[in-house]
Amino acid sequence: xxxxxxxxxxxxxxxxxxxxxxxxxxxxxxxxxxxxxxxxxxxxxxxxxxxxxxxxxxxxxxxxxxxxxxxxxxxxxxxxxxxxxxxxxxxxxxxxxxxxxxxxxxxxxxxxxxxxxxxxxxxxxxxxxxxxxxxxxxxxxxxxxxxxxxxxxxxxxxxxxxxxxxxxxxxxxxxxxxxxxxxxxxxxxxxxxxxxxxxxxxxxxxxxxxxxxxxxxxxxxxxxxxxxxxxxxxxxxxxxxxxxxxxxxxxxxxxxxxxxxxxxxxxxxxxxxxxxxxxxxxxxxxxxxxxxxxxxxxxxxxxxxxxxxxxxxxxxxxxxxxxxxxxxxxxxxxxxxxxxxxxxxxxxxxxxxxxxxxxxxxxxxxxxxxxxxxxxxxxxxxxxxxxxxxxxxxxxxxxxxxxxxxxxxxxxxxxxxxxxxxxxxxxxxxxxxxxxxxxxxxxxxxxxxxxxxxxxxxxxxxxxxxxxxxxxxxxxxxxxxxxxxxxxxxxxxxxxxxxxxxxxxxxxxxxxxxxxxxxxxxxxxxxxxxxxxxxxxxxxxxxxxxxxxxxxxxxxxxxxxxxxxxxxxxxxxxxxxxxxxxxxxxxxxxxxxxxxxxxxxxxxxxxxxxxxxxxxxxxxxxxxxxxxxxxxxxxxxxxxxxxxxxxxxxxxxxxxxxxxxxxxxxxxxxxxxxxxxxxxxxxxxxxxxxxxxxxxxx
Numbered sequence: 291x292x293x294x295x296x297x298x299x300x301x302x303x304x305x306x307x308x309x310x311x312x313x314x315x316x317x318x319x320x321x322x323x324x325x326x327x328x329x330x331x332x333x334x335x336x337x338x339x340x341x342x343x344x345x346x347x348x349x350x351x352x353x354x355x356x357x358x359x360x361x362x363x364x365x366x367x368x369x370x371x372x373x374x375x376x377x378x379x380x381x382x383x384x385x386x387x388x389x390x391x392x393x394x395x396x397x398x399x400x401x402x403x404x405x406x407x408x409x410x411x412x413x414x415x416x417x418x419x420x421x422x423x424x425x426x427x428x429x430x431x432x433x434x435x436x437x438x439x440x441x442x443x444x445x446x447x448x449x450x451x452x453x454x455x456x457x458x459x460x461x462x463x464x465x466x467x468x469x470x471x472x473x474x475x476x477x478x479x480x481x482x483x484x485x486x487x488x489x490x491x492x493x494x495x496x497x498x499x500x501x502x503x504x505x506x507x508x509x510x511x512x513x514x515x516x517x518x519x520x521x522x523x524x525x526x527x528x529x530x531x532x533x534x535x536x537x538x539x540x541x542x543x544x545x546x547x548x549x550x551x552x553x554x555x556x557x558x559x560x561x562x563x564x565x566x567x568x569x570x571x572x573x574x575x576x577x578x579x580x581x582x583x584x585x586x587x588x589x590x591x592x593x594x595x596x597x598x599x600x601x602x603x604x605x606x607x608x609x610x611x612x613x614x615x616x617x618x619x620x621x622x623x624x625x626x627x628x629x630x631x632x633x634x635x636x637x638x639x640x641x642x643x644x645x646x647x648x649x650x651x652x653x654x655x656x657x658x659x660x661x662x663x664x665x666x667x668x669x670x671x672x673x674x675x676x677x678x679x680x681x682x683x684x685x686x687x688x689x690x691x692x693x694x695x696x697x698x699x700x701x702x703x704x705x706x707x708x709x710x711x712x713x714x715x716x717x718x719x720x721x722x723x724x725x726x727x728x729x730x731x732x733x734x735x736x737x738x739x740x741x742x743x744x745x746x747x748x749x750x751x752x753x754x755x756x757x758x759x760x761x762x763x764x765x766x767x768x769x770x771x772x773x774x775x776x777x778x779x780x781x782x783x784x785x786x787x788x789x790x791x792x793x794x795x796x797x798x799x800x801x802x803x804x805x806x807x808x809x810x811x812x813x814x815x816x817x818x819x820x821x822x823x824x825x826x827x828x829x830x831x832x833x834x835x836x837x838x839x840x841x842x843x844x845x846x847x848x849x850x851x852x853x854x855x856x857x858x859x860x861x862x863x864x865x866x867x868x869x870x871x872x873x874x875x876x877x878x879x880x881x882x883x884x885x886x887x888x889x890x891x892x893x894x895x896x897x898x899x900x901x902x903x904x905x906x907x908x909x910x911x912x913x914x915x916x917x918x919x920x921x922x923x924x925x926x927x928x929x930x931x932x933x934x935x936x937x938x939x940x941x942x943x944x945x946x947x948x949x950x951x952x953x954x955x956x957x958x959x960x961x962x963x964x965x966x967x968x969x970x971x972x973x974x975x976x977x978x979x980x981x982x983x984x985x986x987x988x
Contacts (some may be wrong), residue, residue, distance in 0.1 A: 302930065320458050324442045325776040326495055326759035327768065332456035334422040335947070338382075340444065341451070343378030349387025349394050356386050357431035358536050361436045370779050370850040371444050371451040384440075385421040386433060389415065394426045406459060412497070413461030417442060418453050431538040432830070435460070435495050442776050447850075454969035465724075466694065466730025467758040468498035469751060470544060474506050474553075476740030477932040480522045482855050484530055485742065492537035493971050494755035494776075499534065500732065505553035511585045515554050515986055520935030526896050527593045542646070543590045546598035547583050548572055548627075549607070556898040566612035574614040574630040584637055591641045599641070601634055603627075608743060624655030628662070635663055638831075641955040649686065649693065659689045662664050669732060670723075671696035675714035683726040694730045696724030699750030700793075702736040703803035705869070706862035709793025712750040715780030717764050720757040739805050741926055741940045746790060749789045752777060779850035785859075788838040795835070798827055809943055811878050813954060813978030821873035822983060832870040835863040854930065861923050868916045875909050880979045887971050896965060899958070910955035914948045921948075953979070 322331055346360040357377065363373045363384075387394045390404055397502040401417050401424065409415075414427040414436030425440055427433035436458075437746070469491060474478060479487070492500060501522070508521035522530075535542050549571045555564040563579050566573040572579045609627060610618030617626050635645055645895050651667040652659055662668070668686045668764070670693045672679055679695070686693045697716040700708040720731050733754035751772070757764050770984065773786040801807050810817050840864070842856050849856060886896040921944035928937050957977070967973050974980065 323775040327758040328458045328460035330459040330647045336455035338453040340763040347383045349391040354551040359434040371447040373447040373451045389426045416458040449524040462759045463761045464758040467496045468732040470734045471502040472502040473739045474504035475737040476936045481950045483931045500544045502544045542598045543594045544824040546602035546983045548603040565608045575613040600646040610912045673698040675711045692729045694733045695719045699747040705804040706792040708796045710797045721762045815980035821877045828870045833865040839863045914951040937962040
């Protein structure tokens with residue numbers, strides 16, 4: 291009897307185990323959501339259950355690159371799906387290796403997978419069935435990218451974790467997929483944050499990162515140039531490069547050699563090399579200019595291995611206005627510019643690097659483009675949203691020059707990046723670059739206002755990665771449909787919609803720089819006129835950003851990847867909301883004060899202003915309190931990304947604005963006390979409330 295019962299139990303348990311292994315966790319209706327979208331992707335109708343019995347097996351156990359990629363996958367699955375995997379041999383395996391490995395070839399043949407001839411060196415093949423996963427690349431970079439895609443196919447967590455069944459064959463459209471990060475105008479990221487950037491770049495298959503440097507390279511030969519606490523040190527650079535190499539990312543030094551060097555040239559020692567006194571541009575008229583460039587690049591060459599130097603050379607507006615005035619008068623500014631470019635190229639030629647330079651000045655002198663050495667690479671930047679960039683690409687293409695397309699994430703001078711503009715700029719510029727045969731894409735992030743936070747730029751960064759990897763036409767709707775899953779590991783599209791909402795405020799308000807508006811002195815006619823003009827839009831903006839804030843607070847627990855981005859978004863939403871509230875407060879105060887001023891004999895009417903006064907609390911003090919909270923949150927976010935260097939100069943802006951509101955609150959208290967004695971109020975213009983509003987109080 292007991293034996294019979296035991297037999298029934300065993301059969302039942304075995305049947306349950308078989309059902310579980312066959313794919314009880316599979317969810318056939320769940321789409322395959324991968325960014326960048328692979329060239330060929332199809333569901334297999336199966337799934338591969340993930341549990342502790344699974345092993346990641348290396349076809350070549352001696353490959354350190356494959357071992358690193360496998361461990362990287364293991365770490366990600368542990369963090370986002372709560373499953374512990376190991377490298378080794380097992381009955382249920384994820385087989386990892388190179389496409390030319392005999393074992394990989396046999397495994398793919400068993401599954402009926404053939405490798406297309408056009409699969410390039412970064413291409414990979416991925417096959418997920420119920421009993422086995424195969425990830426193989428042309429090179430170790432391709433294998434690594436295959437595992438990045440595999441991360442996005444992991445669904446569920448714990449006992450319910452599985453890999454979606456899929457057959458994927460994929461390769462990049464553009465050879466180089468890069469990011470240029472400005473670290474010279476305020477925020478200088480910590481080594482740990484740079485590693486976070488690099489990990490995220492690699493996850494989306496970017497393979498180049500460039501540090502934009504003006505004065506933040508810690509030179510031994512020129513120690514005056516690098517700011518204390520705000521320069522990359524040699525040891526840090528070596529650590530970053532070693533880390534990036536494991537992620538198949540090339541680090542490119544981007545040291546300016548012509549313009550944008552004010553922080554160097556403002557010193558008395560280097561002022562003699564300035565085109566205009568203490569200006570921005572190195573003069574080509576002094577031999578010391580070339581000695582300085584040679585010294586910097588001698589050290590850069592020792593620290594940065596690789597194939598490229600980026601010499602900058604953009605926006606040389608002062609050229610011809612100072613020391614080179616006579617040379618420009620005789621030969622033209624274009625000739626002087628290109629002579630400097632060639633001299634820098636000859637100076638750096640012994641290092642065997644290909645030189646990149648920004649292409650804006652060359653476009654102003656199309657007749658001289660043919661004189662650019664063919665071994666130089668044009669970094670063709672354009673940030674305005676356009677339907678077509680062909681006219682910008684054609685001159686360099688016709689001259690036979692290699693070029694990168696360089697769009698921007700539209701973060702400069704903004705509370706949050708203008709994603710409306712970025713989406714058009716990135717997608718269309720990369721599209722036209724692919725059609726023109728561009729060598730690559732370098733997406734740019736700039737810190738012009740000194741306070742930009744990189745964590746807010748991920749929509750544009752990931753969009754650039756996807757557009758450069760994928761072939762045209764690019765489907766923006768599909769990208770946004772997949773974004774929340776790929777970036778946040780969250781179902782739906784609530785967070786990408788929140789990003790687009792924050793990124794649309796510029797469009798709604800019709801302002802060029804939201805950050806400039808945020809720091810504008812409120813007690814001016816210009817601010818108050820703008821507040822009145824934007825009355826309806828301000829209300830709409832506040833409702834929009836408050837909805838974003840609610841979404842993040844309500845849904846953030848669902849996010850399993852890149853949760854720190856939500857904190858940055860929350861800060862941006864609250865800054866926008868405070869800006870809107872500030873405009874409303876100023877509009878109301880101006881109207882009520884004018885009403886009181888025009889009716890000084892009506893004490894009841896004047897005393898309505900007490901709504902804005904009081905020793906303990908009023909709307910003006912409320913503005914100061916909100917700013918203090920924003921200052922605290924901003925400081926926390928800054929220190930998650932950046933060194934302490936430069937932070938105080940940004941926080942000083944908060945302190946100054948806080949003082950403005952507190953001082954005005956005291957002034958209003960005093961004005962009303964004086965009114966009780968004299969029945970006189972200071973004029974609205976004297977009080978900083980501008981001209982009389984066109985409409986009465988609301």
